[in-house]
Amino acid sequence: MSIALAKLFDLESQESGGSPLFMSPAPSTDPQPISGDKNGGDGGRIPVEEWLPITESRKGNVYTATFHLLCSGIGLQVILLPAAFAALGWVWGTIILTVGFVWKLYTTWLLVHLHEAVPGIRMSRYVRLAIHSFGAKLGKLLGIFPVMYLSGGACTILVITGGKSLQQLLQIMSEDNIAPLTSVQCFLVFSCIAMIMSQFPNLNSLFGVSLIGAFMGVAYCTVIWVLPVTSDAQKTQVSVSYATTDKSFVHIFNAIGLIALVYRGNNLVLEIQGTLPSDSKNPSSKTMWRAVMISHALVAICMFPLTFVVYWAYGDKIPATGGPVGNYLKLYTQEHSKRAACFIHLTFIFSCLCSYPINLMPACDNIEMVYITKKQKPASIIVRMMLRVFLSLVCFSIAVGFPFLPYLAVLIGAIALLVTFTYPCFMWISIKKPQKKSPMWLFNVLVGCLGASLSVLLLVASAMRLAQKGLHANFFSP
Numbered sequence: 001m002s003i004a005l006a007k008l009f010d011l012e013s014q015e016s017g018g019s020p021l022f023m024s025p026a027p028s029t030d031p032q033p034i035s036g037d038k039n040g041g042d043g044g045r046i047p048v049e050e051w052l053p054i055t056e057s058r059k060g061n062v063y064t065a066t067f068h069l070l071c072s073g074i075g076l077q078v079i080l081l082p083a084a085f086a087a088l089g090w091v092w093g094t095i096i097l098t099v100g101f102v103w104k105l106y107t108t109w110l111l112v113h114l115h116e117a118v119p120g121i122r123m124s125r126y127v128r129l130a131i132h133s134f135g136a137k138l139g140k141l142l143g144i145f146p147v148m149y150l151s152g153g154a155c156t157i158l159v160i161t162g163g164k165s166l167q168q169l170l171q172i173m174s175e176d177n178i179a180p181l182t183s184v185q186c187f188l189v190f191s192c193i194a195m196i197m198s199q200f201p202n203l204n205s206l207f208g209v210s211l212i213g214a215f216m217g218v219a220y221c222t223v224i225w226v227l228p229v230t231s232d233a234q235k236t237q238v239s240v241s242y243a244t245t246d247k248s249f250v251h252i253f254n255a256i257g258l259i260a261l262v263y264r265g266n267n268l269v270l271e272i273q274g275t276l277p278s279d280s281k282n283p284s285s286k287t288m289w290r291a292v293m294i295s296h297a298l299v300a301i302c303m304f305p306l307t308f309v310v311y312w313a314y315g316d317k318i319p320a321t322g323g324p325v326g327n328y329l330k331l332y333t334q335e336h337s338k339r340a341a342c343f344i345h346l347t348f349i350f351s352c353l354c355s356y357p358i359n360l361m362p363a364c365d366n367i368e369m370v371y372i373t374k375k376q377k378p379a380s381i382i383v384r385m386m387l388r389v390f391l392s393l394v395c396f397s398i399a400v401g402f403p404f405l406p407y408l409a410v411l412i413g414a415i416a417l418l419v420t421f422t423y424p425c426f427m428w429i430s431i432k433k434p435q436k437k438s439p440m441w442l443f444n445v446l447v448g449c450l451g452a453s454l455s456v457l458l459l460v461a462s463a464m465r466l467a468q469k470g471l472h473a474n475f476f477s478p
Contacts, residue, residue, distance in 0.1 A: 051378035054365045055124050057204035060275035065291035067210040068203070068272045072358050073299045074217030074351065076161050077261045077409070079224070081307040086318045087246070087255035090311075096259055097307065103447070104263040105296055107424040110444075111269045112288045114424070116278065117431045124274025125365070126267050126419070133427040142423065144366075146416045150267045151363040152395060153412060155356055159194070159399035160406060160478070162352035163187035169345040172338055183478035187399055190349075194356040195392040199385055203361050204275040213354025214298075220347040221302035227340060228313035250468065253461035257410030260458065262303070264413060266420040271362060363391055403478035407471060411462035414455050421451030 049055035085093035115123050123129040130143030163186040170186075171179040181189070200206050269292075278284035311318065367387050368379050379387065399405075405412065425448035434440040 048372065049124065051372055052365050052368055053202040053361060053384075054271045055274045056202035058275055058277050060204050060207075060272075060277070062287050062291050062294075064204060064207045064210070065272050065276060065288055066294045067207060067214045068268075068275075068358060069291055069295035070298055071210040071213035071217065071351075071354055072265050072268050073295055074214070074221060074302055075262065075265070075355065076158070076348070076352060077258070077264075078221060078303055078306060080258045080409075081262060081303065082310040082314065082318050084255040084258040085307060085311040086315070087251055093255075093259075093307075093311075096256055097304070100259050100263050101296075101300065101303075103421060103451075104266070105292075106447070107266060107420060108269055108292055108296075109289070110424040110428045111266060112273060112285050112292060114427055114431055115270055115273050115285060115288070116283055122274065122278065122284075123270055125362070126270050127366075129270060129427060130423065133423075133430040142418075146419045147267050147362050148366060150264065150416050150419065151359055151361075152391070152398075153416075154264075154359040155194075155363075155392075155395040156398045156402075157405060157409075158352045158356050158359070159187055159191055159395055160403055162190045162194075162349055162356075163399070163478070165345050165349050165352070166190055169342060169349065172341050172345065183403070184400055187396060187478060190353070191392055191396040191399075194353055195389060197353060198357040198360050198364070198388050198392060200357065201384070202275075203271060203358075206357055206361070209354050209357055213351050213358075216347045216351040216354065218298065218302055220344050220351060221306050223340065223344055223347070225306045225309035228309055231313075250461050250465045253457055254410055254465055256454075257414060257458045257462065260417055260421075260454070261409060261413045264416065264420055266424065267362065267416075268358065271365075360388070360391060360395075364388055367391065400478060401476050404471065404473055408462070408466075410458060411466065414458035414462060417455040417458065418451060421454065422448045425451070 081097065084097075088096065111129075114129060117123070118132065121132075123132065126147050127139070127143035131139030133139060134142060163183060166189065167179045167181060167183055167186040170181060171177060174180065179186075197209060200209065269288075272291075273284050273288040276284040276287050364384075364387065367390075368384065371379050371383065371387065425444040428434075429441060429444050434444075
């Protein structure tokens with residue numbers, strides 16, 4: 001599979017004047033990029049992209065892009081932010097959360113403007129931009145694995161978290177406080193629904209799913225921080241402590257890792273921008289940047305109040321070590337009405353379900369590329385459906401086999417952190433070629449090196465924490 005993907009993303013022949021290897025035999029007599037398409041305003045489209053789910057439809061707009069970004073941006077990790085504050089405290093927690101937000105926004109700006117940095121070519125996939133920036137060999141090494149890793153890993157975590165939340169919801173609703181379904185059964189129910197939702201033909205057609213997911217994400221984030229503010233019991237509470245007792249390297253960097261996890265998702269920016277039309281008068285970067293600003297504003301409105309209010313309300317009651325999201329949702333089961341707890345769980349589950357197809361789409365796109373490379377024809381409806389069923393089964397199997405993965409969130413996330421915080425900076429230098437030692441060159445080198453250093457430190461801290469505390473590895477026993 002890796003060999004087929006490597007051939008597929010080979011740009012060496014294109015850069016030398018020929019057509020890319022994966023476009024031969026080409027679906028048209030002219031395999032070169034199309035500029036100034038009158039019908040779609042789709043400058044830089046290569047014909048084979050009409051066969052692939054990410055770029056099959058380029059009829060998106062600022063609204064579709066905004067909801068795609070919002071649905072994928074309000075991730076389940078947002079609920080873990082108060083745990084980071086429990087380790088870092090008010091001051092450092094606020095500083096790191098704000099710096100991370102600005103950092104993510106900056107690297108997103110870089111990617112948006114690199115999408116059409118090469119005249120006549122649209123970089124609608126993170127892997128293709130990596131290859132054009134770093135060369136064929138290094139680009140494939142740095143791009144293919146992280147994108148597939150992030151896509152499949154995110155879906156696996158969604159299955160685990162969504163399935164556990166579904167089990168908690170059934171337990172809350174039952175009269176005897178016992179869930180009628182086991183964890184594996186809940187994983188299966190969640191995966192089956194997510195698998196059905198993943199059958200939309202292309203990324204642009206997921207607009208309705210993203211709309212529902214964005215609404216649900218905003219809903220549960222809002223309720224989570226509004227409930228403590230309006231609770232009568234909370235107003236009389238005076239025993240909450242905000243002291244940070246453990247100031248070790250491992251503890252602090254594990255908390256920083258929880259914040260960094262919230263800002264993952266740059267692997268979807270170029271793909272979402274690839275659904276937008278573009279021409280010389282109205283490049284896709286303008287529309288995409290508007291969508292980025294709107295979505296990030298909404299994410300901030302959800303994320304910052306949730307973090308501050310929940311930490312203010314519960315303080316040292318919040319486990320500062322991370323772990324399953326369900327542990328934090330239990331706070332609301334214990335201190336608020338069943339109706340409120342059911343609403344939070346239900347909207348959270350719907351948000352996870354709607355995020356699943358968007359996160360799976362890069363993997364679907366890549367596996368269809370392999371099929372096109374071998375068969376030299378587009379995937380039929382049946383083939384496309386079976387490929388997505390296969391990917392969903394893989395995610396389900398990993399979730400059942402390794403249900404303890406949420407405890408390794410920082411360790412797993414640190415491996416792919418470079419995609420968000422480091423690679424875009426060096427991509428900008430490689431493609432835009434700013435003057436050496438100019439402010440822009442120095443700033444990107446500094447930010448890129450900081451991102452790489454942060455990734456290494458998080459890996460070291462996570463490994464040390466694992467060595468100190470151990471891990472209850474309940475293989476195939478969720």
